[in-house]
Amino acid sequence: MFSINKPDPPTVGCYPGLGMNLRYHNYHHEGEIYPTAIHYNSVGAESDMLLVREAAMMIVMNQLTDKPDWHVKVFDELIAEKWIQEGLALPVDPLYDEIVQHRNPGWRGGPVYGPDRLKHILDRGCLEYCIKELRVKAKFFEKTGLIPALDANATVIKSDTFIDNTLHERLLRAFAKLKEEQKDNPDWHPRTNDMVQNLVHPSLYPLVYGRSRVFRDEVVGVEDAVDKWSGKGEVIPKKPADVPSGYDNRYHINYAVNGSDSHKHFWSDAYQWLPSNVKLMDDGSVKLTSYINNLHPKHSDIYETVEKLIERALPAWDHSVSFVRDWDIVSAGRTKARFPRPENPDDENEANWTPKIDEWTPDDAGEVEYEDVIRDEDGDLIYDTRKKAAWEEFREPVQPEAPEFKAWDYGVKPGESLRERFKDLQVIVKMASIELTPDMPAFPAGGWHVEGQMNEHIVGTALYYLDSENVKPSYLQFRMQTDYYQEDWNVGQDAFGWMERVYGTHLRGGDCLQRYGKIETKQGRLLAFPNVFHHRVSPVELDDVSRPGHRRFIALWLVDPRTRVINTGNVPPQQKSWWVESAFGGMDEESAKNVPNAVAKLVSGGEREHAGLKAAAESGNPLPEELVNMVQTEADEATMPMSLEEAKEHRLKLMNERTSYQRDAEQSWSGIQYSFCEH
Template sequence: MMRLMNDLTDVEGWMSKVFDDAFVENWKKRVRAKEDDVSEPMLDWLVEELRFKAQIARYTDAINIHNGDVVKSDSVVLRDLAKDTKQAVKPLEKMEEYALGYNLGSDEGERDYVHPSFFPLVYGRSRILRDRTIGIDDAIAAIGQGDIIPVPKDPATTLSSRVAQQADIYVKPYSSNIQWLPFDVRFREDGGCYIASYINNVHPTKNRDVYHVIERVLEKIIPMWNMTLTPLKDMLHSRSRIEYRRAEYEKREQGTGPEYPQKLVRETQHELDDRIYDWRGGFYKVIQPEPGRFAPIAMPVQLAEGLPPEERNKHRIEAQMDLRHDYGDRGLQVILRIHNARLSPAHPEMVTKWHVEGQMNEHICASSLYFFDNENVEDPLVEFRQASDVEPLQDVIYDKGDSLWLEQVFGLKNNEPAVQEIGGITCREGRAVTWPNILQHRVTVRLKDRSKPGHCKAVNLMLVDPNIRIISTSNVPPQRLDWKDESEGLQELLADLSVDEQVHRLKRDENFPWTVQEAMEFMKKAREEREAFNHYQDVAFRSRTVSI
């Protein structure tokens, strides 16, 4: 049902078409022809839910699709902004033309114009201003100022026994070496927002156009983050969409099939269970749970305000997240990455690993991707999976030894990790998607015409938990030696010089600021550390198993 809803909301003009009875009937007819397990009550539920979501989308320009509140938007503003983003990013792309091209990812062809592991906060090396903060305009003048940030005490290892028992897990959740540096975001009285401190690796004067487009992207992403984070604030969203109480089956085809398998001589119980599983899966399919009539769990305030009082009183008003209202005085902290998946006939596909964003140091609570330049690629696919609560499964009534319903209804298998792949979103140019950082995600990009090269460029904005303040670029002056001199063409010149020659060309104090080559060494260490953390996180994510 979630997949069908996602597919229909990819149709141009879906917000009005779902209220067109002729369109709805044709859509139902197509679904009936393709989907065996979709019943009339399911279709009726979907139509009512889509009409409800369409009313919300008129206010938000976005729609929440998958469980976990993945949100997508094809806002006209975002589509129109793609052209400006391409233009603003061009100077950053030039860096890739010479020695400053860099790549943190292990995926073939993935390149970063801006990556938070390049010139990050390095404990014991970076400097912090303890007595003041800096903005965009005075950032360059503050280079070299401040006190060295001490190395924190070694963080305790807080791994559960299910994770720690793996011999290859030695990582600590918090890093005592490196932290990504967010920039500060403030809200304007007119409802917009502005960037209040420099973006790491984006020059505050030479690349000012990047700041302007990122502000405009944020003005669309922040309301989407509100939608993504609302379920974490309003616990009613933790309820099951449709209850499943009893495992029941029906034959795939009419007639008689093989009899129920009986235990053979010298056959183990495990072998018998496997034969029963194959027998049931081959000749029977589970009867999917039927929904009742759709009713929203809670009513967004925007819709409730338009209802008559007697109708409004029938609904619970949703406790929505409002980042501007709740954190307007202190602002937000956001981490930026801009990357490019470059494909070629020799490497026509890129698939990232399943992962979450950042380490524990960054306290990232939500993330986003905005695809602003897709050239000769199929629409990139962003997929999500969640670690699921398996306790409610104990209440399901089923025959002893039967676990086929787990796979056919929930996408889970007995004695395997309690991880559900909840679906994916295809991202055409100009689309943005947000999700909570409790979900793992991966991105797949493929060439459309495999005889020619192509690319996919995206802005990745990550929201630091607004309840926690971490060290940001308002506290840490720029750390790049090549930013000390504003001369035109300086970066190209320095790229051809050794570290000693760069230091001679641009004076520095006590090995600070850093050269690009030095930053690359920090970046390599960050890559190793984060790969180890991602492995730990993935093991932890999959450590809970289904057991019925």
Template sequence: MSDSEDDYQPISPESIKEMKARGYLSEWHRPVEKPTWTFPSPFVAYAALDNEEVVWGPPPRTLAELRMYALSWAIRSKPQWRSKIEDTAILEKWRAEAVDQQQGLLKYKKLNKHMINYVLTELPAYAALADNEHGIEAGPFDAIWYSDSLIPDELTTGLRKAALKLEDVPDAEKDWHPGSNGLVLDLVHPSLYPLLYDRTRALDGIAVKAPTQQSMGFGEPPSNSYGDQYNNIADNCISAQYSWLPSDFAISSDGHARLISPYINNLHPELHRELYPLIEQIVGAFVPMFERVLSQINGEDRDLLRFEQENGLEAPGNGRIQTQLVTISRFVGQANLFYGLAPPCIWAEQSRSIWAGQRLRWPEEFSTDEALCDAIQSFPRAHKKYNGALERSISPYSLRGKTLQCIVKLANIHLTPDKPSYDGGSWHVEGMLNERIVASGIYYYDEDNISESRLAFRATTSSPPYHHQDDVLCSEILYGMFRNSHCVQDLGSIETKSGRALAWPNIYQHRVAPFSLKDTSRPGHRKILAIFLVDPSIPPIPSATTIPPQQADWAAYAMEQAREDEKSLFSKLPVELIHAIRQHMEADCLGRYLGRKEAEEIRLQLMAERTVFVKGREKELSMSFNMCEH
């Protein structure tokens, strides 16, 4: 790799002013107005541009940045990596391996020596960020955290034992998730018995009204001739019919969680009382991990790695990558001096005609786009070593002393010799805007006889900034984005082995990778407990604290228990009347309670509604909301 990148001089302020005066930079300045709320949402526009258009994600990371993340994660996935980074010989071995593994790649796809050195010198910063008490470490990308020791062994054993009671039911009562081909067993799922707007009654007896864009604090919908084109809320992301129902947990100053709601939806507080303290402890264990997730997305930090442009001028580079904006005149005038070092940014496909207009000969070596890309050796640039960007990405956010709203889910994937493989899930984020989910946490508490499975992440981005609409070649080189392709970038993946806890922000889409039986002659399984965290910075949404249980069988159980109490009036009622009351509750489709049959029908309607949203936004945002079981 050439060292000539050190000699490259950035574009001067005088050149920028001259180009602006001549009208060459009409699309140069695209200011980003970041959201005013604390935490970003996948359903709310990330930013507004100066032409009033909204974008649904931050600017894309360069491919070089993403490759640096991948190299760092490959190293940090090694056993005892934190002790190994203190050995100079091992570091040099990793350096040599990083170079060797790039053999055969085009030059512009390779990490240069500064990029590799930055990754290696950044490793101590990752080690310093680790929470040794809870075993929490940074994952494959910003705001993704994991731990293999977050949950104590005795708590895991208790969870496995208590959850068996949910599994050990007659086959006719097993709740196989719709559309899962009998592979995904729902034990506790928020889509069953959800809040029903205009029907579900709060404690005051008044039916809960559906939220609107205005009532949720996002202003009036647009009323211009473009319809919803510039609306900062995604179409159909606010349900007028359903919402998942969280439970409220009080977090003490030392991070312990205490359930203050009378129940967790779909988990009977009496029949499964042994699960309640276990879930409390697990929610509490996730507090420091959720704090780390929120601390990297709370809107106060600067973009971790991006070299920012301010008012069209180069700003000091705080991150790993320094992208360069190159003028036409500089590219043409200095072509002989900096041969092949400047890509055709800004003008892209028009570059050959510009050379012709300048009466300069287009080098034969650049007769194809591939050859030109291959000649670009110093683009983009990187700092020579780590510069503290990782620490600057974190603005501590505490959950201590707060009341957290959490949606709890328990689900298993069961494989058998007849059904030996799971094909994986679809890309999705959790919930809809109604639920205001800001982060997800999953604990993989049990598995047996299955191959390695991974959870992959990707993010929606805006289109590449500071580039002309015809700047196809440069966008491909820098970001791997092609004309008319989705603005999404892969962020890496992590193994989801038993005992591992993960947490990440809901702005990232995620997808379960396929896995299968190791030994196809016997069954296997994987079991998870998921916690979906509602945005703690907003007023509380309706929860199990304000919404009484809607399960008709819960009410019937309460009546039967009361009938055994001689002091209760129910003890005076004949059994036939109790049964008649129960049948009425389950059959009354407009009543306060939901029978099992109606609840399952509503679940299908809820899933269908969210599928409509998915199809309506998938092409724009490339996100999916199909119910994935992690």
């Protein structure tokens, strides 16, 4: 067994980027690692290569679990037989295209390529296996309210019942309240053509190295965050490009952490999203012990509602977010493929093909012209290598049959839940609404991505789709990386054509990426998945283009519980408007006369008009010139909390940085390719 080279554990008051190396990763505790898929080769973040057939079975099972009362009907033999027949009747091409990625190997606009299509995918044995597995999942759903929707080496959890009507209504009221607060000045996310409204977003007022004020101790709470702590703390130093000398763009780290090497852009030396601290209470509830970035603490009702949502997300994370302990994956869900590895996948194994060459004649080729290949000049058949060449053009792969069904033991093992292992967690919150109109009827599909950059240490996502009005069905697609090192397959030189067909990939130059399928993002649905999945949202489009529509959702991102990062307990609220309101909110024009005009001008800059401060700036008490100079020298804009204008400038820079990072990550994911040519 490999051993993990463990670093020294962090000291109190030290965090990655504050008193510690920005690229610190805590794998000290018993050799435990929460994997992410930001970079390739990360232990615990890779999928087996899945047969096209197995991926199709996952897709079919996910579709069946969208049927009303599926968990009851699956035990009815007549209904189960009907579902089997529906599965057998599924069109092959749409199913195949959902699984197999055809790529352009050279230039944009050029032809795409991929393995030859399968003429069929599912048979009765596959669908009978699906029914048996769904019966196991139905019992699990009855017990937990959760469905392992797409699961092989990792799991996507879904549930349409886990968030009750009371919490759903509270979330609707929270969104309505925040939208009303923004009615005169909505925060449209940049580069979305005013279609995505941010109600709470971590990219606004993030941690900014060289600008944000911090405390080493986590002293900032919720109720006291603005009045007691806003504007206080020491400015966090600007981070240098923390890359050892001798390395160009890549930073080599322990294989276990996140791959054999990582591009420097995978970390940010400038910004970090700020999580909130969440205490896990003994009564099963949760309590936010630091404020949610960009959600004013005055909204105590919304804070309580978010706490309830986090409380409900915990079991979903328990059943989807796995970790590695001494190189073994600890998971409540499936961790390996259903189908065993084929014993003899070599192309020379005639059992892998149909028809058998001895049973095949030129007449079987139908309209395909093989006469010039397999007949001599006298018209006699030539049963030699030329016949074999013709047969190889005609033959179809025999796909492995569904294995004997063995029920997976779903469920969290004793002592392994988040509540049992940790006293508190860190969670990042986002609340947003996609707003469509007849003039802007469609929001485009997103790109493949994982959440955050490496210094944010995000290991899990929970998404709750709160409200969908007049929009077509939309989906979230999932894929995982696979291991490019496939040396233990027993195939001869270039004899992997059968494998390419049944696995749906190119094994000489194909991407090491395995698609798992897609899940509909319907109203009332909770999704939870680990950050080992790349995911991509499909377009969101109006159903009736003559009237507006929307899709509203809340995202919760779980930070690695083993690696505590700088959080809102360390960083007081940076919003200048909050600080101004706290300090001068009750000041009328009469009392404003007592405020020195130099101070009023300084604190009101860059914010919306404040009547009291405006009056003070115009007619407040003047200061002696030397005091004015002192104020301007010691208390310039850089020492004040951040204006909205400045925060938006940082948001654009953060987005630009992440665009560059995402480009590097995509090149990393697609640049690693299978290479079977040396077998």
